[in-house]
Amino acid sequence: MRFCANVVCGPEGDAAAVLLRAGAVIDGLETARQRRPAARGDHDLARGPAKLMQVPGLDKSAYGTSLIDGTGSALLTPPPVGSASEVEAGPRVGATSAHDVTWRFWAKGDPTVSAYRRAGTRSRRAAAS
16 A cells, blocks of 8 residues: 655645655655665655655554644655745646646756656556456
């Protein structure tokens, strides 16, 4: 089973969330390498939603916990705010619909961002195997 981090960013009852897709390991590099031994390099350790959960050892027990007050399994601290020119945007990865909608954002030049690949349609035979 793979887990992803969907971070709720709005008031309770409103549908507002962000899927965290990648990150850079800034502390605990040896532990990250042990948890992701197949990574091609350090830039690939947390490159992708499920990998991002494996590196810090997060699982479904983190569900519903706070990421901002220090009481949860993880703590998000925002980076210094840069200019809009430091943010790039593009289509969703692997989406079978709305693939032309710009719903994906990342720091310009960040090597940990997953490569874009558009989802293809699968035949029934391929889906069954």
